[in-house]
Amino acid sequence: xxxxxxxxxxxxCFTMAGLSSLAQAADTRIFTDDLGRxxxxxxxxxxxxxxxxxxxxxxxxxxxxxxxxxxxxxxxTSPPFIRGxxxxxxxxxxxxxxxxxxxxxVDLEKIVALKPDLIISTTTYEDILDKLTAIAxxxxxxxxxxxxxxxxxxxxxxxxxxKTLDVLNIRYAQQIKDINAVIDTKNISVNVMQASGGxxxxxxxxxxxxxxxxxxGFTFPKLVDEIAVGERRELSAEKLQDLDADYIFVTYRxxxxxxxxxxxxxxxxxxxxxxxxxxxxxxxxxxxxPREAASSTSFxxxxxxxxxxxxxxxxxxxxxxxxx
Amino acid sequence: xxxxxxxxxxxxxxxxxxxxxxxxxxxxxxxxxACLLMFIIHISVGAKSLDYQTIIKAFxxxxxxxxxxxxxxxxRLPRAIIAIAVGASLAVAGAIMQGVTRNPLASPSILGLMxxxxxxxxxxxxxxxxxxxxxxxxxxxxGALCAAILVLVIASLAPGSTTPLNLTLxxxxxxxxxxxxxxxxxxxxxxxxxxxxxxxxxxxxGKDLNIFYIIxxxxxxxxxxxxxxxxxxxxxxxGEDVAKGLGVKPTGLKIQLMAVVIILTACSVAMAGPMGFIxxxxxHMVRLFIGADYRWVTPYSALLGATYLLAVDIIARLVxxxxxxxxxxxxALIGGPLFIYLIKSRGR
Numbered sequence: 003x004x005x006x007x008x009x010x011x012x013x014x015c016f017t018m019a020g021l022s023s024l025a026q027a028a029d030t031r032i033f034t035d036d037l038g039r040x041x042x043x044x045x046x047x048x049x050x051x052x053x054x055x056x057x058x059x060x061x062x063x064x065x066x067x068x069x070x071x072x073x074x075x076x077x078x079t080s081p082p083f084i085r086g087x088x089x090x091x092x093x094x095x096x097x098x099x100x101x102x103x104x105x106x107x108v109d110l111e112k113i114v115a116l117k118p119d120l121i122i123s124t125t126t127y128e129d130i131l132d133k134l135t136a137i138a139x140x141x142x143x144x145x146x147x148x149x150x151x152x153x154x155x156x157x158x159x160x161x162x163x164x165k166t167l168d169v170l171n172i173r174y175a176q177q178i179k180d181i182n183a184v185i186d187t188k189n190i191s192v193n194v195m196q197a198s199g200g201x202x203x204x205x206x207x208x209x210x211x212x213x214x215x216x217x218x219g220f221t222f223p224k225l226v227d228e229i230a231v232g233e234r235r236e237l238s239a240e241k242l243q244d245l246d247a248d249y250i251f252v253t254y255r256x257x258x259x260x261x262x263x264x265x266x267x268x269x270x271x272x273x274x275x276x277x278x279x280x281x282x283x284x285x286x287x288x289x290x291x292p293r294e295a296a297s298s299t300s301f302x303x304x305x306x307x308x309x310x311x312x313x314x315x316x317x318x319x320x321x322x323x324x325x326x
Numbered sequence: 327x328x329x330x331x332x333x334x335x336x337x338x339x340x341x342x343x344x345x346x347x348x349x350x351x352x353x354x355x356x357x358x359x360a361c362l363l364m365f366i367i368h369i370s371v372g373a374k375s376l377d378y379q380t381i382i383k384a385f386x387x388x389x390x391x392x393x394x395x396x397x398x399x400x401x402r403l404p405r406a407i408i409a410i411a412v413g414a415s416l417a418v419a420g421a422i423m424q425g426v427t428r429n430p431l432a433s434p435s436i437l438g439l440m441x442x443x444x445x446x447x448x449x450x451x452x453x454x455x456x457x458x459x460x461x462x463x464x465x466x467x468x469g470a471l472c473a474a475i476l477v478l479v480i481a482s483l484a485p486g487s488t489t490p491l492n493l494t495l496x497x498x499x500x501x502x503x504x505x506x507x508x509x510x511x512x513x514x515x516x517x518x519x520x521x522x523x524x525x526x527x528x529x530x531x532g533k534d535l536n537i538f539y540i541i542x543x544x545x546x547x548x549x550x551x552x553x554x555x556x557x558x559x560x561x562x563x564x565g566e567d568v569a570k571g572l573g574v575k576p577t578g579l580k581i582q583l584m585a586v587v588i589i590l591t592a593c594s595v596a597m598a599g600p601m602g603f604i605x606x607x608x609x610h611m612v613r614l615f616i617g618a619d620y621r622w623v624t625p626y627s628a629l630l631g632a633t634y635l636l637a638v639d640i641i642a643r644l645v646x647x648x649x650x651x652x653x654x655x656x657x658a659l660i661g662g663p664l665f666i667y668l669i670k671s672r673g674r
Contacts, residue, residue, distance in 0.1 A: 077515060105513075199524035200532015201650060225648070238373035239532065240397050241648045271532045274400050279393045 033160060036144035037128070043139045046162065047120035051103060051113050051138070054124045055084040057145050059100070060300045061154050062122075063091045064170065065163040071101035071116040073108050075257070085257055086294030090302040113137055122160065149232070150213070150299045170301040177308035178217050184316040187219040191247040193226055193282075194296070197268040202237045204245060206230060210303040211251060211296035214311055223247055239272040243279055249315060250282040253293035262290035289314050350622050357629040364636040365410065369402040371640060373648035404535045409639045409653075410632040411538060411545055412530075412594040413604060417631025418552050419590040420605025421612065421623050425559040426583050429490030433605035434470075434591040437497035438504070440602070442473020443595035444526065445504040452511055452519050459537040459596075463544065467592035474584060476500050528601040528654020530639055541593045548589040549628065555583060556620035563618055601635070601654045603661025608634055610668045 033043045049070040052058040059072040074082045074095060081095065082102040088094040095102045103112045106126070110133060113121065118138045124145040127134060134140040143156050158167040181187065192215050194208035206229040207216050215222075225244045229235050237245070254265040269276045277283040295306040370381055376394050383389075384398035416434060423432035434440045446469025450456040456465070480496035481488045508526070512519040524531075558579050561569045566576045594601065608631045609623065616622045635657070642656045 199529060201524075235649055237648050238643065238650050239401050240372050240374040243393055244648075271534075273396065274534065275390075275396075278391070279396065 033141060035141045036125070036147065036156075037131075037142050039142070041139050041141055043141065043160065044119050047160075049116065049118045049120070050161075051116055051118035051121045053103070053108050053121065053127055054145070056086060057124055057150075057153060057299050058122055058143070058157065059084050060087055060091065060298055061157050062161065063087065063093050064301055065154075065158055065161055065166050067157075067161045067163060068093065068098065069100055070118055071103045071113065074102050074105060076105050077257070079259070083257070086298040086300070086303070089256070089292075089294055090298055090300045090306075110134075110137075120160075122157070146232075150209070153299060154301075174301060174304050174308070177305055177312075178214070181214075181218045181308060181312050181316075184312070185218070188221065190220055190249065190315065191222060192220040192249045192251065193223055193245055193247040194251040194253070195245055196253060196265070197272045200239065200272055202239060202242060202245065202272060203234060204229065204237060205234045206232065208251070208253075209297035210300065211253075211291065211307040211310075214304060214307040215251075218308075218311065242273055242276060246280050247282055248287060250280065250288045251291055251296070252288060253291050253296045256292045256294055265290065287318070350616065353616075354625060354629070357626060357633070361410070361629050361633040361636070364633050364640075365406055368406040368409070368636045368640055369398060372397065372402055372643055373650075400534070404533050404538070405530050405639065406636060407535065408533045408538055408597050409530055409635045411542070412598045412601060413608075413631040413633070413635025414549070414628040415545060415590040415594040415631070416601060416604040417608035417612075417627040417634070418549065418624055419587045419594075421609035421620070421627040422552060422559060422583050422587050423605070424609050424613075425563050425618075425620055425623070426580055427488075427490055427493055428563060429493060430610070431490070431494050431606070432497075433603075433609075434587065434594075435501070435600065435602045435605060436494060438473040438477045438500035439470040439588065439591045440595060440600045440605075441501040441504040442469040442471070442476075443467070443592050444600045445469050445473070445508060447595065448508050448511065448519075448522055448526070452515065452522060459540050462537070463541050463592055463596040466596045467588055470588045470592050470595070473500055473504065474588060524652060525599040527652035528599045528657065529652045530598050530642075531650060531652075533597065537597055541597060544589050545593050548586045548593075551582070551586045552590075552624050555579065555586070556624040559583065559620040559624075560618065563620070599654060602658050603665065604631055604635060604657055607661045607665050607668065610665065614668060614671065 029045050030042050031045050032040050034040050050062065050067065052062055052069040052072040055072055055074050059069055062069050072084055072095075075085050076082050082105070083096075084094050084100070088097075093100065101112065101116055103109055103116065107130075108127070110130070113134070114137055121134050121138050121140040123134065123140060123142055125142055126145075128142060131140060131142065141160060143153060145153065148156065154167060154170075158164045194205060194211055194215070196203040204226050205212055206226065207213055223245055225237070225241065252262075252265050252269070254260045254262050273279065277288070280288065282288050289310065291307070291310060295303050295310075297303070370376070370378070374394075374397060376397065380394050381398055384392075384395040388399060389395050419439075420433040423434065423437060424430055426432075427437075443466035446465045447462060450461075450465045477493060477496045477500050478488065480499065481492040484492040484496070486492055512522075558569075558574050561572050561574050562576060562579060569576050569579075591605075609627050612623050612626045612630055616626050635653070638656050638660060639653045641660075642651045642653045645651060645656075
């Protein structure tokens with residue numbers, strides 16, 4: 003009798019285990035990541051570890067997926083933070099359940115303690131992929147090869163949030179339409195610049211702001227158009243006037259408690275009285291923007307950039323003069 | 327031996343001391359002319375092509391509204407002047423160190439002085455937020471002095487005391503240690519240290535002459551000191567016993583020379599960040615042609631150091647124009663192979 007009961011108990015255990023693994027198999031799917039690896043991932047991951055704050059965590063939050071843990075930044079003046087997130091999504095480590103997994107490099111022990119069911123990383127951590135996969139299924143997204151739209155699309159695919167992404171895309175498309183409705187973008191040149199360490203920095207497209215400006219159809223200085231898509235150039239101060247445009251956007255870092263004056267001071271170090279030699283600055287068409295809003299991988303950032311462009315260029319007498 | 331003597335042409339003449347002095351004296355204006363030529367090239371070329379008329383007009387009829395004139399007088403000229411000051415300072419500092427320690431590997435970078443100066447500036451700026459062109463040279467000097475003391479203490483504790491090898495090893499260890507702390511500080515506060523990243527590679531971009539004006543009295547005094555003491559460095563190079571016999575007090579002289587080296591290194595780091603290899607390569611080049619008489623090594627090192635850094639900075643500005651490479655990266659790229667070549671040349 004006792005033996006029979008034991009056999010029945012074992013049979014029940016095996017059946018339960020079998021059913022559980024069947025259910026698990028049904029609740030997983032194969033995803034091919036940017037390294038070409040076929041990874042079995044949960045269909046509905048509940049505990050995602052995001053290993054890049056700006057490129058992965060921010061988009062995930064905007065897609066409505068709050069990761070269980072995220073890489074972040076540290077500063078001597080503040081607790082760990084997700085760069086740009088509080089201002090763009092409202093979420094940060096100090097007001098949510100998102101666990102801080104360390105800055106670069108992430109803390110593997112913290113990831114283990116998090117017990118994630120999915121790890122999403124950029125190619126930064128390709129070299130420790132074996133360690134990450136030992137903790138949980140790991141997907142690598144190539145942040146260099148992929149545009150930010152592609153990053154969003156991949157994340158939406160992983161997290162089954164394509165519908166949310168569609169809504170965000172529709173909203174963004176409308177914001178671009180709103181710009182095109184009132185501004186003759188093809189006849190207005192723009193540029194986004196930064197100055198640091200005595201050099202000038204320009205991008206083919208400066209992240210969110212650059213995407214808005216390109217998508218809206220503004221023109222750029224020749225030197226900027228010559229930069230490869232996705233690339234940045236450090237230029238000599240001597241090229242300042244070649245970077246002039248009808249409108250110049252300059253960003254300053256709010257995460258370092260910078261003010262617009264700090265960004266201007268950097269330009270002064272490059273060329274004393276630089277404003278006298280840039281038409282856009284002389285004629286008060288150099289616009290200052292917080293860098294997080296201009297550079298984050300975020301639809302909110304795109305919206306803020308679009309709104310800044312719309313409100314500062316439309317209705318400006320100079321814009322009217324250009325469009326005449 | 328006798329065959330060599332027999333084969334020597336009867337007209338061959340060994341240069342007399344007077345001939346050598348005459349040649350070396352003539353070489354000074356030639357080196358000065360080379361430096362001046364490099365200075366003219368430096369302010370004539372750049373990311374933006376400017377004709378000679380514009381360049382001359384910028385000097386004789388400066389128009390503040392003309393951007394080309396601004397490029398000449400506010401971008402290229404300060405950069406060239408700082409390149410001259412930094413190149414000359416580091417080369418003389420390196421030459422003195424090599425003479426005093428009788429160590430051909432001695433230089434402000436190898437013996438840890440440059441790391442000490444850089445470390446002090448990084449801590450002052452990155453940790454305490456202190457940045458003042460008036461304070462920076464003093465902070466750098468304090469860092470260089472501390473590093474020098476640390477190197478001396480470590481070397482003196484080693485068997486054989488302050489031998490050239492022990493000093494070099496101690497310098498390398500201190501440099502590596504301070505470099506590691508800089509990296510650690512960077513990791514702990516990456517965002518705030520971002521601004522120091524370019525400076526730490528050694529850069530002449532975006533310099534104005536304010537810091538040069540503040541530093542120049544110290545540079546002039548220490549350069550004059552170096553020239554005045556150069557005869558004694560030659561004597562010291564013959565060994566401390568010989569020096570004592572000739573009335574030179576080695577300890578006092580070493581302290582004076584160390585002060586000169588620290589000021590020169592601190593001034594150059596405060597102006598342009600750490601620039602490697604100049605203090606190592608230039609004195610080697612000078613001694614290869616001039617010999618070991620510091621009455622000549624010092625002025626030649628100053629002139630060649632200035633000319634060398636001007637030339638290197640021209641390359642840094644032009645090689646991928648309109649982009650720029652930090653000058654310190656080019657000094658290392660050129661200095662490394664050049665140093666190996668010089669070592670091989672000496673061996674032949």
